[in-house]
Amino acid sequence: MKKLMLLGDEAIAQGALDAGLSGAYGYPGTPSTEIVEYIQRNREAIERNVHRTWSANEKTAMEEALGMSYAGKRVIATMKHVGLNVAADPYMNSALTGANGGVIVAVADDPSMHSSQNEQDSRYYAKFALMPALEPSNQQEAYEMPFMAYEISEKYHLPVMIRLTTRLAHSRAGIKRREVLNENDLQKPENPNQFMLLPAYARKKYKHLLAIQKELVKESENSPFNKYMKGEDKSLGIIACGLGFNYLMENFEAGKCPYPILKIGQYPLPGKQIEKIINECKNILVVEEGMPLVEEMLNGFLGNKKVKGRLNGTIPRDGELNPQIIRRALNLPELPSLAIPEIVTGRPPALCVGCPHIDTYKALNEVLKPYGKGHVFSDIGCYTLGFLPPYKAIDTCVDMGASVSMAVGAADAGLFPAVAAIGDSTFGHSGITPLLDAVISKSNIVVIIMDNDIIAMTGMQDSQVTGRIEDICMGVGVEKEHIRIINPLSRHHEENVKVIKEELNYNGVSVIIPRRPCIHVYAKRKKKS
Amino acid sequence: MKKDIILAGVGGQGILSIAAIIGYAAMENGLNLKQAEVHGMSQRGGDVQSHLRISDKEIYSDLIPQGGADLIISVEPMEALRYMPYLSQNGWFITNTTPFVNIPNYPDTEELMNEVKAIPNHVAINADQIAKDIGANRSMNIVMLGAASLFLDIPYEKLEEGIKFVFGRKGEEVLDANLKAMKAGKDFAEENKI
Ligand SMILES: Cc1ncc(C[n+]2csc(CCOP(=O)(O)OP(=O)(O)O)c2C)c(N)n1
Ligand code: SF4
Numbered sequence: 001m002k003k004l005m006l007l008g009d010e011a012i013a014q015g016a017l018d019a020g021l022s023g024a025y026g027y028p029g030t031p032s033t034e035i036v037e038y039i040q041r042n043r044e045a046i047e048r049n050v051h052r053t054w055s056a057n058e059k060t061a062m063e064e065a066l067g068m069s070y071a072g073k074r075v076i077a078t079m080k081h082v083g084l085n086v087a088a089d090p091y092m093n094s095a096l097t098g099a100n101g102g103v104i105v106a107v108a109d110d111p112s113m114h115s116s117q118n119e120q121d122s123r124y125y126a127k128f129a130l131m132p133a134l135e136p137s138n139q140q141e142a143y144e145m146p147f148m149a150y151e152i153s154e155k156y157h158l159p160v161m162i163r164l165t166t167r168l169a170h171s172r173a174g175i176k177r178r179e180v181l182n183e184n185d186l187q188k189p190e191n192p193n194q195f196m197l198l199p200a201y202a203r204k205k206y207k208h209l210l211a212i213q214k215e216l217v218k219e220s221e222n223s224p225f226n227k228y229m230k231g232e233d234k235s236l237g238i239i240a241c242g243l244g245f246n247y248l249m250e251n252f253e254a255g256k257c258p259y260p261i262l263k264i265g266q267y268p269l270p271g272k273q274i275e276k277i278i279n280e281c282k283n284i285l286v287v288e289e290g291m292p293l294v295e296e297m298l299n300g301f302l303g304n305k306k307v308k309g310r311l312n313g314t315i316p317r318d319g320e321l322n323p324q325i326i327r328r329a330l331n332l333p334e335l336p337s338l339a340i341p342e343i344v345t346g347r348p349p350a351l352c353v354g355c356p357h358i359d360t361y362k363a364l365n366e367v368l369k370p371y372g373k374g375h376v377f378s379d380i381g382c383y384t385l386g387f388l389p390p391y392k393a394i395d396t397c398v399d400m401g402a403s404v405s406m407a408v409g410a411a412d413a414g415l416f417p418a419v420a421a422i423g424d425s426t427f428g429h430s431g432i433t434p435l436l437d438a439v440i441s442k443s444n445i446v447v448i449i450m451d452n453d454i455i456a457m458t459g460m461q462d463s464q465v466t467g468r469i470e471d472i473c474m475g476v477g478v479e480k481e482h483i484r485i486i487n488p489l490s491r492h493h494e495e496n497v498k499v500i501k502e503e504l505n506y507n508g509v510s511v512i513i514p515r516r517p518c519i520h521v522y523a524k525r526k527k528k529s
Numbered sequence: 530m531k532k533d534i535i536l537a538g539v540g541g542q543g544i545l546s547i548a549a550i551i552g553y554a555a556m557e558n559g560l561n562l563k564q565a566e567v568h569g570m571s572q573r574g575g576d577v578q579s580h581l582r583i584s585d586k587e588i589y590s591d592l593i594p595q596g597g598a599d600l601i602i603s604v605e606p607m608e609a610l611r612y613m614p615y616l617s618q619n620g621w622f623i624t625n626t627t628p629f630v631n632i633p634n635y636p637d638t639e640e641l642m643n644e645v646k647a648i649p650n651h652v653a654i655n656a657d658q659i660a661k662d663i664g665a666n667r668s669m670n671i672v673m674l675g676a677a678s679l680f681l682d683i684p685y686e687k688l689e690e691g692i693k694f695v696f697g698r699k700g701e702e703v704l705d706a707n708l709k710a711m712k713a714g715k716d717f718a719e720e721n722k723i
Binding site: 003005007030031033034114115167168170171172173174243245246247248249250251254255322323324327334335336337338339340341343344345346347348349350351352382385457458459 | 539540552556561562563564565566567568569570571572573574575576580586587588589590591592593594595596597607608610611613614615616617618631632634635636637640641644
């Protein structure tokens with residue numbers, strides 16, 4: 001069969017589809033977005049009517065996935081690493097309820113923060129929840145792992161994490177497909193109490209979760225994704241997790257490494273093989289993409305001089321790996337290479353020429369000029385680029401929805417003006433509940449919901465609140481006369497300034513909705529259809 | 530056979546189409562391929578690059594090691610220079626000369642071109658102008674692909690098939706413009722290769 005050229009993200013999607021997927025639930029977030037996008041345009045998925053619309057946020061996605069599992073079907077929840085923070089409550093608890101139909105939680109981490117606020121490592125969440133995790137080293141494994149994940153998930157009635165990182169998520173290679181499995185039939189859980197976490201039940205479930213850990217270790221010891229590879233030179237043994245394996249092998253001609261290697265692709269760690277490599281080798285190098293999870297485990301509190309990696313400086317403590325970093329860690333001579341000429345300057349991302357957010361910020365800046373800097377709480381999306389010159393229009397960016405909640409807190413403390421600047425999709429994700437708080441506490445804030453008709457930052461997905469923003473605000477209790485729509489175009493600048501001024505001077509909750517589509521909406525919609 | 534290629538440019542300039550065409554041609558030739566792309570924040574007018582690796586052996590890393598690239602193909606001159614650390618000692622440096630100025634402190638273009646000319650194996654080509662001259666304004670990236678085609682060790686016809694694969698659905702006119710653009714880039718490079 002002809003190979004399919006797929007991104008790591010797409011390989012997971014195709015693998016899940018071929019392993020009998022009935023529904024994908026997720027919220028966009030680089031580098032995880034292409035998992036659901038692939039399912040959305042995949043012909044077989046459309047024919048099978050696999051669920052594939054975006055959820056409001058990662059928490060709702062994770063819960064919807066659990067619901068589908070309750071009904072007996074195989075499901076995948078997808079998100080970026082910080083999305084798992086949002087979904088952490090259902091995620092952690094799903095380790096106790098377990099799964100009925102197989103559940104995959106696919107999380108894409110972004111070491112080096114190419115498009116993220118932090119570089120947390122989701123394997124810690126898997127360990128925290130006592131849940132098995134799979135970590136592919138290449139696209140073929142990314143394709144194969146959903147099959148294994150559903151098998152384990154249904155055997156142990158436990159969700160399984162698949163963790164990948166930016167470079168694999170966004171790198172293409174050829175994939176060989178397997179035989180397609182049928183979807184599960186609709187079937188409620190055999191045990192009617194399975195999804196009931198009243199304390200008396202939860203305690204039992206927790207004990208059960210603890211008890212099966214030994215079996216999960218055994219699964220890892222027998223897993224095809226954990227491989228012990230012999231080597232002559234026992235002065236060093238290398239434990240290479242996920243993508244780290246590739247960067248390691250890149251440095252040896254024809255993949256011939258002189259040292260024993262333990263390649264890790266399935267967690268919890270395979271105890272037997274870990275013990276073997278530690279006993280067999282004089283020193284241990286741990287190569288892992290992300291944070292030093294395995295290294296910390298091997299080190300313990302007292303430390304282990306044998307173990308080298310990110311903690312002792314053999315590999316940098318932060319940032320993503322690459323072949324050079326591993327070369328240095330192995331004390332191999334560096335390839336000769338030139339420096340970047342001094343003349344080259346940085347080219348940071350910027351708002352597009354003609355972007356509606358620009359006109360919104362110009363009007364806002366004019367209104368806020370008399371008050372000085374430090375009054376605009378913002379959020380995550382294209383509009384965060386309004387922090388950069390020449391606009392310098394916003395002051396904060398923390399996590400999805402924090403613009404509204406931080407403005408509430410600051411206003412409650414007496415800061416005036418307190419403005420929240422949030423995108424339409426971010427508002428749908430996590431801005432509605434803090435707006436309710438604002439209404440309840442009658443906070444003196446202006447919330448600017450920048451409605452560009454789309455989720456632009458992550459590559460033009462449909463926004464869940466399009467056409468519903470005013471209704472949502474009214475439903476939450478914002479007064480109708482303080483929900484104002486403006487058209488962010490330079491020819492409406494004076495009017496827009498006037499509206500923002502009026503609402504700033506209203507002592508209470510105001511919502512202003514600058515409404516104009518992102519300039520790429522039409523082109524992208526056309527391309528996608 | 531091994532070709533490690535860095536594709537460089539600014540978000541929106543079309544380097545992923547170049548990658549898709551080379552990738553298609555390489556696959557059709559039975560070669561292994563890995564292609565790392567940039568998605569996300571940088572696509573908003575920031576610097577973007579793609580690591581394209583082609584080999585008849587197993588390819589491990591998705592990223593090309595520094596000092597390992599056989600080719601840098603860039604649709605923008607400053608972006609080409611940004612990836613100098615990746616160029617191998619015998620590698621070729623193929624760049625468009627038309628700057629894409631979307632930052633206030635863009636360097637002096639003459640000084641920039643002096644840096645380019647100092648590189649022993651370079652091809653500098655005004656791909657924007659060539660695309661305009663042949664009436665294929667939007668195919669600057671494919672002119673660059675044409676210039677690079679001399680260094681790819683992939684039969685030219687396979688690249689043409691790649692263009693058909695990528696642009697075929699967009700109609701005859703777009704397809705012809707791109708085929709013409711690739712040819713123009715190739716002709717230029719043949720005349721100006723040092
Ligand atoms: C918890 C979490 N989920 C997802 C993301 C990824 N993300 C960043 S911005 C964004 C959407 C922004 O859309 P919108 O608010 O409509 O603004 P726009 O980019 O369209 O201006 C997403 C999904 C994130 N940073 N954090
Ligand atoms: S993609 Fe759209 S929303 Fe984002 S900066 Fe460009 S025009 Fe603005």
